[in-house]
Amino acid sequence: MDKINCVIIEDEIPAAEELSYIISKHESINVVGIAYDGKSGIEIIKRKKPNAVFLDINMPVKNGIEVAEVVKEFNDSIDIIFVTAYEKYAVTAYEIYALDYVLKPFVDDRINITINRLINKWHKAKNEVEKIPNMLNKIIDKIDKDKKLLKKIPCEKNGKIVLVNVKDIYYCYIQDDKTYVKTKNDKHIVGYNLCHLEEKTNFFRCHRSYLVNMDNIKEFYSWFNGTYKLVMNDEQKSEIPISRNNVRKLKEYFEI
Known part of the structure; x- marks a missing residue:
């Protein structure tokens, strides 16, 4: 070590x-x-x-x-x-x-x-x-390609409606009772709630206030008292909490 x-x-x-x-x-x-x-x-x-x-x-x-x-x-x-x-x-x-x-x-x-x-x-x-690359490959293999998933999500930015590609979203989160999607270097307000986004994107529900795009994770680590944190691959290297209740789901995804 x-x-x-x-x-x-x-x-x-x-x-x-x-x-x-x-x-x-x-x-x-x-x-x-x-x-x-x-x-x-x-x-x-x-x-x-x-x-x-x-x-x-x-x-x-x-x-x-x-x-x-x-x-x-x-x-x-x-x-x-x-x-x-x-x-x-x-x-x-x-x-x-x-x-x-x-x-x-x-x-x-x-x-x-x-x-x-x-x-x-x-x-x-x-x-x-060190296990993450193989783990992420397993997650991608599990995605059901037959589901009717969204390819673009309509969002609000400066009074305009913009269509954001799902693959360009790093994570979604709630702040001040609004739902946001975070891209590599920007964020947008979205009209869907997190539950709807989860159904339509196959993003991972890691916390009651966060969904993450598993394709855009850089790494993760054990944090505190049984919880974990995900580090995203955006410009800010955003750190997203994984609640203790969702750690089991994370391990099931990664088969660990």
Whole structure:
């Protein structure tokens, strides 16, 4: 397995060095940067693009919760591991999908549990991504060519009706009680609801608010608490959630 790159953001230098030393004992993980305040930490994350961040909460300039929110907006796939002396932030931490919450002072055995959890997650995600090409071929083979499916969908754009080819749609979604279709670099309002679109396109219903065109998926990965995320092949590399209830359907499609 390729090494997992991580960044440490910790305002106490001895604590940062101790944590880096414990992590360095694991050959599968590489510390690519250390920052001693939240603002510098965000800059390192954007520059180094790590897989995981070990993040203190009480820090100058930007606290750890604020940093985590920025990180998740920047790249939702980056795993957050909070390392702090305070238990009171635990609920907030898990609300922003932290992988773990470790209390100071650091204990090797407890850090090792976190690291093993991180390694297992990334190892599983890598294996799943490598299976995608064959899986997508199986999905395409299952499409019933005899169904009367739509080839074009009428949509509204700037007061005009435009006909969008189904093959050019990456996903459909609901926002503010309106239904949209997303193309490679644009979006359009559509008059159909998601249920109707599902019947007429054979798109995959991955979430109550999303349909995805399986031909336009780039990759997918295990995300949080039994859920997954799809990464689309549009210009924005949009990430679409797969609800826990639909993970089973996804695995049935892929025969995994």
